Amino acid sequence: MTETINATNLVNVSAKKEQAGADHTQSSESVEKEAENGNKKKVYPRKPKPIIPEGMSKHQWKKMMKRKRWEENKVQMRVARRQRLKERKQERKRKIQELKDKGEDYSSLLPAKKPKKLTVDEQKDTNVSIIVDCAFDDLMLEKEVVSLSGQIARSYSVNKRSPNRVKLVIGCFNKRLKSRFDESLKDYFKWDHNEIEFTENDLDKLFVGKDLSKVTYLSADTDEKIEELKSGETYIVGGIVDKGRHKNLCKEKAEKLGIKTRRLPIDECIKISGRKVLTTAHVVELLIRWFEYKDWTKTFEQVLPARKLKDNKPRNKEAKD
Numbered sequence: 001m002t003e004t005i006n007a008t009n010l011v012n013v014s015a016k017k018e019q020a021g022a023d024h025t026q027s028s029e030s031v032e033k034e035a036e037n038g039n040k041k042k043v044y045p046r047k048p049k050p051i052i053p054e055g056m057s058k059h060q061w062k063k064m065m066k067r068k069r070w071e072e073n074k075v076q077m078r079v080a081r082r083q084r085l086k087e088r089k090q091e092r093k094r095k096i097q098e099l100k101d102k103g104e105d106y107s108s109l110l111p112a113k114k115p116k117k118l119t120v121d122e123q124k125d126t127n128v129s130i131i132v133d134c135a136f137d138d139l140m141l142e143k144e145v146v147s148l149s150g151q152i153a154r155s156y157s158v159n160k161r162s163p164n165r166v167k168l169v170i171g172c173f174n175k176r177l178k179s180r181f182d183e184s185l186k187d188y189f190k191w192d193h194n195e196i197e198f199t200e201n202d203l204d205k206l207f208v209g210k211d212l213s214k215v216t217y218l219s220a221d222t223d224e225k226i227e228e229l230k231s232g233e234t235y236i237v238g239g240i241v242d243k244g245r246h247k248n249l250c251k252e253k254a255e256k257l258g259i260k261t262r263r264l265p266i267d268e269c270i271k272i273s274g275r276k277v278l279t280t281a282h283v284v285e286l287l288i289r290w291f292e293y294k295d296w297t298k299t300f301e302q303v304l305p306a307r308k309l310k311d312n313k314p315r316n317k318e319a320k321d
């Protein structure tokens, strides 16, 4: 990469916000306050009033401005992120070398080793399909669509490396999500189509004439928990990043289509920090890796990041060198 810039010099967010705000505000006058003794007090700029386009609420305007700022800064932020990762990697290398020189144990600093990709013949077919339902493009911010595309790539990678293979189906693959793949994850059409299929069809089309008793939509908003995964069945995971904005969204969609919903048995198996609504990628990975352990507690411990697990065993040390 030719661009090398210092992460600390980048994107002063508040300065950018002011700049973006100023583009859409009335010109502000300074306010000078006279003290009683006639001396001038400090000068404070008057807070500029936004000009909100007619027919738009303040909330919609703020959302639009946020999206605009993100669009304007996304390239710089990407470069900054890469730079931060590079610096972190160099720092880890330096620490490892320091411990090596002292003859001390440095295994905790080694990155987790990714298992290698397996061929279809090296994997066991679970005869299970997982549909990632991506019908919520319009409800996401641009950066959330980007995040979802990364989660789909991760799900494919997990499936490709798992001893137990499922059939991944990316449903309602269209709009910004498809554009993101076409522009930035161009290799996806070369992925192994025994393991993943992309379709623009939504669930109603995918299930025409199918037996819905063998279909389950995973949802954190439902009471009944999933017990086990069964051969010949289909599991649907919502393909959306919504930061809690759209509670019950997938549950209600499933109910309308006559598909049963189940939650993961989080409360029964582990204590987790924060929300019990997991990301699409974590849920897909949990479903795939359940076949390794056939035990939810163990699967949660292996898949969820340490920061999410409270009082539970850390991830398997075997994952490290």
Ligand SMILES: C[S@@+](CC[C@H](N)C(=O)[O-])C[C@H]1O[C@@H](n2cnc3c(N)ncnc32)[C@H](O)[C@@H]1O
Residues within 6 Å of the ligand: 217, 218, 219, 220, 221, 236, 237, 238, 239, 240, 241, 242, 243, 244, 245, 246, 247, 248, 249, 250, 251, 262, 263, 264, 266, 276, 277, 278, 279, 280, 283
């Ligand atoms: C980020 S969540 C989306 C939350 C969204 N508001 C909804 O209505 O489901 C992504 C998907 O992961 C699955 N999921 C997340 N946490 C879950 C849990 N605790 N139990 C079952 N499924 C879960 C659901 O399929 C969910 O749609």
